[in-house]
Amino acid sequence: EGYDRITGTPGSGRSAQESLGLLEAEQVPFEPRTTLHPRLLAPGDLERMAEVAGGSRSSAWIIQPFRPQGCRDPHLLEQSPSVLSSAHAEALALARRRHPHTSIHVRGDGASAPLPACSFRRSA
Numbered sequence: 001e002g003y004d005r006i007t008g009t010p011g012s013g014r015s016a017q018e019s020l021g022l023l024e025a026e027q028v029p030f031e032p033r034t035t036l037h038p039r040l041l042a043p044g045d046l047e048r049m050a051e052v053a054g055g056s057r058s059s060a061w062i063i064q065p066f067r068p069q070g071c072r073d074p075h076l077l078e079q080s081p082s083v084l085s086s087a088h089a090e091a092l093a094l095a096r097r098r099h100p101h102t103s104i105h106v107r108g109d110g111a112s113a114p115l116p117a118c119s120f121r122r123s124a
Contacts, residue, residue: 054099
């Protein structure tokens with residue numbers, strides 16, 4: 001429900017939902033990805049997104065880090081996360097337990113610090 005707020009584009013959430021529906025209906029393989037920035041996505045947002053990812057035909061959900069290159073929003077640049085917060089890690093661990101058939105991967109850029117211990121996989 002926060003898609004329009006995050007993208008700043010009215011109707012973009014509806015378009016994303018329609019695209020997901022088309023992929024599901026046509027049985028097209030896909031891999032949902034989420035770019036994580038704590039100013040934009042709270043742990044509860046990840047929990048709700050996991051419900052969508054867990055209910056989809058995809059067997060994986062990729063969480064990728066925010067990268068500041070090209071970002072023009074000074075508020076996002078003030079708090080550029082290089083590490084997954086413990087609250088976000090807990091939300092993803094909970095999602096992993098609730099949706100064991102969905103592999104939740106957190107991608108890093110190699111420069112990020114280790115993630116807090118939790119029961120989800122990290123991929124390169």
